Amino acid sequence: xxxxxxxxxxxxxxxxxxxxxxxxxxxxxxxxxxxxxxxxxxxxxxxxxxxxxxxxxxxxxxxxxxxxxxxxxxxxxxxxxxxxxxxxxxxxxxxxxxxxxxxxxxxxxxxxxxxxxxxxxxxxxxxxxxxxxxxxxxxxxxxxxxxxxxxxxxxxxxxxxxxxxxxxxxxxxxxxxxxxxxxxxxxxxxxxxxxxxxxxxxxxxxxxxxxxxxxxxxxxxxxxxxxxxxxxxx
Amino acid sequence: xxxxxxxxxxxxxxxxxxxxxxxxxxxxxxxxxxxxxxxxxxxxxxxxxxxxxxxxxxxxxxxxxxxxxxxxxxxxxxxxxxxxxxxxxxxxxxxxxxxxxxxxxxxxxxxxxxxxxxxxxxxxxxxxxxxxxxxxxxxxxxxxxxxxxxxxxxxxxxxxxxxxxxxxxxxxxxxxxxxxxxxxxxxxxxxxxxxxxxxxxxxxxxxxxxxxxxxxxxxxxxxxxxxxxxxxxxxxxxxxxxxxxxxxxxxxxxxxxxxxxxxxxxxxxxxxxxxxxxxxxxxxxxxxxxxxxxxxxxxxxxxxxxxxxxxxxxxxxxxxxxxxxxxxxxxxxxxxxxxxxxxxxxxxxxxxxxxxxxxxxxxxxxxxxxxxxxxxxxxxxxxxxxxxxxxxxxxxxxxxxxxxxxxxxxxxxxxxxxxxxxxxxxxxxxxxxxxxxxxxxxxxxxxxxxxxxxxxxxxxxxxxxxxxxxxxxxxxxxxxxxxxxxxxxxxxxxxxxxxxxxxxxxxxxxxxxxxxxxxxxxxxxxxxxxxxxxxxxxxxxxx
Numbered sequence: 113x114x115x116x117x118x119x120x121x122x123x124x125x126x127x128x129x130x131x132x133x134x135x136x137x138x139x140x141x142x143x144x145x146x147x148x149x150x151x152x153x154x155x156x157x158x159x160x161x162x163x164x165x166x167x168x169x170x171x172x173x174x175x176x177x178x179x180x181x182x183x184x185x186x187x188x189x190x191x192x193x194x195x196x197x198x199x200x201x202x203x204x205x206x207x208x209x210x211x212x213x214x215x216x217x218x219x220x221x222x223x224x225x226x227x228x229x230x231x232x233x234x235x236x237x238x239x240x241x242x243x244x245x246x247x248x249x250x251x252x253x254x255x256x257x258x259x260x261x262x263x264x265x266x267x268x269x270x271x272x273x274x275x276x277x278x279x280x281x282x283x284x285x286x287x288x289x290x291x292x293x294x295x296x297x298x299x300x301x302x303x304x305x306x307x308x309x310x311x312x313x314x315x316x317x318x319x320x321x322x323x324x325x326x327x328x329x330x331x332x333x334x335x336x337x338x339x340x341x342x343x344x345x346x
Numbered sequence: 347x348x349x350x351x352x353x354x355x356x357x358x359x360x361x362x363x364x365x366x367x368x369x370x371x372x373x374x375x376x377x378x379x380x381x382x383x384x385x386x387x388x389x390x391x392x393x394x395x396x397x398x399x400x401x402x403x404x405x406x407x408x409x410x411x412x413x414x415x416x417x418x419x420x421x422x423x424x425x426x427x428x429x430x431x432x433x434x435x436x437x438x439x440x441x442x443x444x445x446x447x448x449x450x451x452x453x454x455x456x457x458x459x460x461x462x463x464x465x466x467x468x469x470x471x472x473x474x475x476x477x478x479x480x481x482x483x484x485x486x487x488x489x490x491x492x493x494x495x496x497x498x499x500x501x502x503x504x505x506x507x508x509x510x511x512x513x514x515x516x517x518x519x520x521x522x523x524x525x526x527x528x529x530x531x532x533x534x535x536x537x538x539x540x541x542x543x544x545x546x547x548x549x550x551x552x553x554x555x556x557x558x559x560x561x562x563x564x565x566x567x568x569x570x571x572x573x574x575x576x577x578x579x580x581x582x583x584x585x586x587x588x589x590x591x592x593x594x595x596x597x598x599x600x601x602x603x604x605x606x607x608x609x610x611x612x613x614x615x616x617x618x619x620x621x622x623x624x625x626x627x628x629x630x631x632x633x634x635x636x637x638x639x640x641x642x643x644x645x646x647x648x649x650x651x652x653x654x655x656x657x658x659x660x661x662x663x664x665x666x667x668x669x670x671x672x673x674x675x676x677x678x679x680x681x682x683x684x685x686x687x688x689x690x691x692x693x694x695x696x697x698x699x700x701x702x703x704x705x706x707x708x709x710x711x712x713x714x715x716x717x718x719x720x721x722x723x724x725x726x727x728x729x730x731x732x733x734x735x736x737x738x739x740x741x742x743x744x745x746x747x748x749x750x751x752x753x754x755x756x757x758x759x760x761x762x763x764x765x766x767x768x769x770x771x772x773x774x775x776x777x778x779x780x781x782x783x784x785x786x787x788x789x790x791x792x793x794x795x796x797x798x799x800x801x802x803x804x805x806x807x808x809x810x811x812x813x814x815x816x817x818x819x820x821x822x823x824x825x826x827x828x829x830x831x832x833x834x835x836x837x838x839x840x841x842x843x844x845x846x847x848x849x850x851x852x853x854x855x856x857x858x859x860x861x862x863x864x865x866x867x868x869x870x871x872x873x874x875x876x877x878x879x880x881x882x883x884x885x886x887x888x889x
Contacts, residue, residue, distance in 0.1 A: 125381075125382055126381065126382050126383075163739070186739065186740070189737075189738075191737070195734045195737050196734060197654075197730070197731050197734050199657070199658060199730050199731070200654075204645075204657055207653065208650065208653055208654050211650040211653065212650045212651070212740060213740070
């Protein structure tokens with residue numbers, strides 16, 4: 113399965129944020145999307161998920177046979193600040209989510225929640241009382257249920273403590289084989305540790321970055337070089 | 347200080363210029379004229395901010411003059427009585443002294459006071475302006491403003507009165523600020539303002555207003571203020587206060603404690619909170635605690651959107667039901683009063699023309715519109731549920747929208763039916779008590795009409811919410827079409843209210859009216875589903 117982002121253009125007023133972003137993402141890989149603040153990472157995610165209209169270009173998902181299956185596949189989007197209905201308990205939210213997704217894998221909501229180490233007490237607590245980490249995990253859990261072809265994670269590790277961040281990494285790694293996972297981040301270390309490929313968003317375009325043969329230090333310096341060019345171009 | 351004053355002015359000029367450009371870009375008429383380029387153009391920005399500044403100065407001047415007029419001049423014009431005061435000037439001074447020199451100066455200080463002004467925060471914590479200089483500039487600005495605020499006195503009391511009043515107000519401002527600084531140090535609390543406000547207001551109100559109005563005389567304020575010792579004492583106190591302020595060293599601490607980021611953002615948070623409260627969104631405190639597993643078990647037989655809706659209405663039941671029960675209580679009281687009047691007051695309703703009472707029946711449609719909880723419940727649904735879930739594609743799909751709508755209107759109709767079902771029996775009650783059984787059929791139709799109207803308005807509000815989704819994430823309302831249609835609906839029901847006094851209503855026309863209303867409601871329900879199905883998937887989204 114492949115996600116094809118082709119020549120996406122997006123303008124806000126006079127400012128063109130995406131100037132023909134093009135890239136092909138493959139299943140089974142985690143992509144780290146890097147770019148400076150305001151480069152358009154969230155905008156690109158919104159365009160891919162279909163939440164934002166763009167002036168030009170296409171976003172398509174192709175299966176192994178090369179057939180366009182965009183319509184049949186959902187794109188999962190996890191926001192940096194998790195958005196969940198706070199009047200529900202974790203259990204109720206997952207049960208509701210399973211029902212509207214028509215999931216019938218023989219698992220109950222409790223099974224899914226236990227999979228991500230939610231205790232009995234936690235799952236029957238209102239989401240309102242959850243920590244940021246728990247909310248993030250609950251958001252991730254929806255991907256275990258709906259199995260979207262593409263998972264977009266907008267700065268998923270922001271404000272997570274070390275333990276939850278580690279758990280999140282484990283979750284992402286366990287899911288990667290079945291999905292095309294793209295995560296935007298500012299943390300170079302996270303991108304090089306977790307991601308199979310790094311994609312830079314600079315000057316409104318996407319550029320793949322090979323990590324082969326480069327040490328973390330060299331990679332960081334290389335990324336810095338490219339991003340500094342953005343400042344010069346401004 | 348002057349340098350800082352102009353620096354502040356310059357910064358506020360450009361900030362306001364930017365703000366004005368931002369707002370002008372939102373207006374359809376100016377949208378094309380004011381482009382992003384304006385942000386870069388210093389001259390345009392300066393021009394816009396000068397216009398904005400002039401507007402603000404004129405507005406502030408007018409407001410200041412109005413405040414002086416209504417607190418000082420207007421009571422003089424109304425209560426001027428030679429037996430109570432010697433002349434206009436005396437009363438004017440008397441009121442001015444208590445309202446501005448005492449309440450104004452001690453209750454509305456600007457230094458040791460918590461600030462909600464963004465500009466204060468920017469200047470003190472972002473620009474790192476020296477706190478002492480900054481506060482002195484604030485005081486200086488207030489002093490300058492005093493002359494403008496009191497300018498209206500020139501026309502009523504002459505130039506001398508204006509200057510004397512300004513001098514007194516300025517002296518007392520300095521004294522007030524110094525007293526606040528002194529108390530701030532002694533009290534070791536974050537603000538001395540509230541205590542002083544209550545104290546100065548009570549004193550000013552009792553002595554300044556009540557004694558004047560009750561004609562107990564002006565207790566010699568004018569005499570003291572115009573006497574040489576009075577003037578010398580005031581000037582001396584003001585001078586000592588100024589020295590105290592100049593020597594004071596903890597301005598930085600005041601800035602740190604009283605001008606905080608939380609304080610600035612509290613205004614916005616408060617607005618959101620107020621909007622939230624308006625929408626009756628606060629959940630039961632018991633629900634906020636750990637939920638028991640049994641809390642979820644009672645919904646186990648429900649699925650999907652029905653499950654979500656059932657939980658929402660259950661968790662917010664005390665809010666919606668309390669309102670419905672209060673309305674029910676009012677209706678029951680009305681029914682009881684009607685019963686008592688008919689049962690115990692001899693000849694009640696018998697002497698009057700019964701038809702004139704019956705003609706008032708359509709007026710109740712207007713009250714049913716006012717009583718409908720649909721709008722408030724939709725606001726709550728948006729704030730607690732849709733604001734979050736609308737971010738997901740699956741929630742915006744046509745099937746999901748329609749299913750959600752179907753379950754929601756059931757609950758909204760039921761909540762609104764609690765009082766309106768009882769209301770539907772009131773026409774029958776009146777007919778039976780008045781022994782006018784010949785009107786029984788019409789009364790039944792009226793009752794049916796009331797119930798239909800309640801259902802109609804519940805569906806109407808929910809449908810409007812789905813078609814126009816008028817709320818933003820900050821809980822403000824937008825959408826002209828939504829407002830216009832709602833206004834037309836109010837106008838329509840209000841017209842009905844006015845028409846209910848019309849003599850042209852006959853028993854037959856009343857029957858027709860209520861039956862038509864009931865039929866229209868029955869037809870409106872499938873139409874609303876169709877409209878929601880067709881329009882909501884495109885329009886029911888986050889704004």
